[in-house]
Amino acid sequence: MPATPDAARLVTCPPEVFRHASEEALAKARSGIERFKSLPAPRNPREALEIYDEATAALSDASARASVVRHSHPDAAMRQSAETSEQELENLATEISLDRGVYDVIASLDVSQEDAPTRKWVEKLLRDFRRSGVDRDQATRNRVKALQEELVRIGQEFDRNIRGDVRTVELPPSALDGLPADYVRSHPPGPDGKVRITTDYPDLVPFMTYARDGSAREKLWRANRSRAYPRNVAVLQSLLERRHELATLLGYASWAAYATEDKMIRSERNAGDFIEKIAAASGERCRRDYQTLLERKRKDEPGASQVDPWDQGFLDDRVKAEQYSFDSQAIRPYFEYTRVKQGVLDLTSQLFGVSYRRLPDAPVWHPDVEAYDIFQGETQVGRFYLDMHPRADKYKHAAQFTLATGKQDRRLPEAVLMCNFPKPGAEPALMLHRDVETFFHEFGHLLHHLFGGHTRWAGLSGVRTEWDFVEAPSQxxxxxxxxxxxxxxxxxxxxxxxxxxxxxxxxxxxxxxxGKGLHVRQQMFYAALSLELYRREPKGLDTTALVRELQGKYTPFPYVEGTYFHLSFGHLDGYSAIYYTYMWSLVIAKDLFTVFQDKGMLNPEPAQAYRRAVLEPGGSKDAALLVKDFLGRDYDFRAYETWLNAG
Structure with a gap:
């Protein structure tokens, strides 16, 4: 039987206990790897792989805990302890990936008689070792190790500068004209008569959608687009230069070439072609959307010649209200946070045949955090935590974080949802519909991690599929x-x-x-920016000029001088060159969804077939084969094209 989930115990402890647990994980991993390398030939592949799997799982789980702490813990000492631990853990992972002795043992294993997932895993391991540079000379491996260690530190700094930079604008109370009553009440004037609006999502998004004062929207938009400036100017440059050096050292033309090679898309050229294909398909629709926004703006400003970026959300909402008879404010009262949360739980419980049990006494790292166990019948599937409201020094977007990697008969998977939704309190926590979509999206990641966390090998567990497939189940x-x-x-x-x-x-x-055309083109701007930053020569690259160039190419909104969107674009660290994956995954998601359109949205039969075919295997098969198992055919673009052209 798997052990009872308790990873949060090592997220809620004092810093010195957290450090000790990380050191124990380092020691366990080192010991396991040494034991693995010393196995005498001929080696039993199952015995050898079990030793390797447990050693690397200890390392990855400790690193995952450190990431959760670094992104969400309210105590600065804990966050610093997590940063230090994460660097040490990632450094050992790099060391292992460059250890020729480890590679040689894996390469010596005869897995021809093992099951298909085991053969798939070993094939992937050998590929990843080669991609890490394990077969290069010692001087090259030493430099690769130094670069990997430096990149961990730089990435942490890039993220920290984004997370810690919440900007506030001071405005007259009249700037709240157009905002919902609960928003106005929760932003009373201070002693100086001014109201204060922050760049945190629950403040930012409603303000940019509903505030009638264009100059006030511009002020907040500029503040948001200046986050992490100037700190991340040099940090981003270092990130680009070190990754480029690492890629070229390993024999690739660029980091983009390296980052795309092991994805479904296979090459940076294919990624670029995909971006251009989607941009072309959405171009005319984007032009019409923009023209509609401009015509609406001219009702208020007859001489307007362009739509500014801080106008987009407001004008989009006005068009929908006036031309489509849809008032987005009117539906907010139907999306109170606690009801939405329960709705997500109830729907997924019905569809996937599971139940959720709240754990009111579970250890948590902040009073806002809630813990749940997930069961199928009386069999526990895993545990998850909801950390859903903004606070200082917390991750600013929405994401699912691994807390523990599951493994069949040994460990149950654990996960954390980290979001920034309105918090219930004196005012009802009313959500925008896009927040509701985000909740479902992130819960899709969580279910993928939990349902896929019962594979034979931890190395295949959860969302360890090709990265450009990972977004499909959530979308x-x-x-x-x-x-x-x-x-x-x-x-x-x-x-x-x-x-x-x-x-x-x-x-x-x-x-x-x-607005679909504008949305898709905006996504292609982000995708092209992430790709081009990492496939151009970084020496002398003016990143702001590149933003200006690509924004002009893919969107109708002019670049605004004195803003630095890319410096708070956190995906440039984690996703690096492959932001295209969101749209690539959406193509697959739209195709997967056709089964539910045919068989019924609330019908558990297709949902549980989907769970078995796509979610539960984790990384045991190529993603294209998982999709084929569910659809009964290869995926294609037809459903995506139908969606893109709808309306």
Missing amino acids: MLEEWARDVGALQTFAKHYQSGESLPAETIQRMRRADDF
Whole structure:
């Protein structure tokens, strides 16, 4: 039987206990690797792989805990301890990846009689060792190790500068004209008569959507687009230069070439072609969307010649209200946070045949955090934590973090959702519909980690598929946030209890089709920026000039001088060159969704077939084969094209 989940014990402890646990993980990994290398030939492949799997799992789980602490713990000493530990753990992982003795033992194992997942894993291990430079000379391996260690430190600094830079603008109370009443009440004027609006999402997004004062929107937009400036100017440059040096040292033309090689897309050229294909397909729709926004702006400003970027959210909302009869403010009362949370739990429980049990006494690292166990019948599937509201020094976006990697009959998977949704309190925590979609999206990642966390090898567990497939299961779960039947199970007015009318949901869906061209082109700007930053020669590269060039190419919004969006674009560290994966995965997600369109959104039969075919195998098969197992055919672009052209 797997051990009871308790990874949070090592996230809620004092810094010295956390450090000690990290040191124990380092010692366990080192000991296991030495034992692995000393196995006499001929080696039993199952015995050898078990030793290697446990050693590397100890390392990756300790690193995962450190990442959770670094991104979310309220105590600065704990965050610093986690940064130090994470560097040491990642350094050992690099050392192992460059250890020719480890590689030689894996290469010597005869796995021809083992099952397909084991053969797949060994094949992947050997490929990854070669990609790390294990077969290079000692001088090259030494330099690779030094670069990898430096990159861990630089990445942490890049993220820390984003996380720690929350900006505030001071505005007259009149700037709140157009905002919902609960928002206005929660932003009373200070002693100086000014209201203060921050760049945290619960402040930023409603303000940019509803504030009628264009100059106030511009002020907040500029503040948000200046986060992490100037600190990340040099940090980003170091990130680009070190990754380029590492890639060329390993024989690749660029970091983009290195980063795409082991993905579904296979090459940076294919990634670039994909971006251009999607940009071309959405170009005319983008042009029409922009023209509609400009015409709407001219109602307020007859001489307007362009739509500024701080106008987009506001004008988009106005067009939807006036031309599609959809008022996004009117549906906020139907999306109170606690109801949305329960709705996500109830829907996924019904679809996937599981139940959730709240753990009110579980150790947590902040009072806002909630713990849950997930069961199938009386069999525990895993544990997860919801850390859903903003606070100082916490991760600023929305993501699922691994807390523990699951393994069949040994460990249950554990995960954390880290988001920044409105917090219930004196005012009801009313969400925008896009927040509801984000909740479903991140919960899709969480279920993938938990359901896929029961593989024979930890090295294949959870979301360890090709990276450009990882977003597909999460994007597909968003569809339930747009379905009439699904929404009406939980979207109820927080005061009256009335269900969100089906007619309103249908108007919302029709309105959502507006702006799709602009959205897709904006995503292609992000994708092209991440790719080009990492496939151009970094020496002398003016990153701001590149933003200016690509924004002009892919979007109709002019670059605004004196802003530095890329310095707070956190994906440039984690995703590096492969932001294209969001749209690549969406193509697959739209195809996967066709099965549910045919068989019923609330029908557990396709959901559980999908769970078995796509989620539970983790990284045991190529992603294309997982999709084929579920669809009964290869995936294609037809469903995506239907979605892109809808409306």
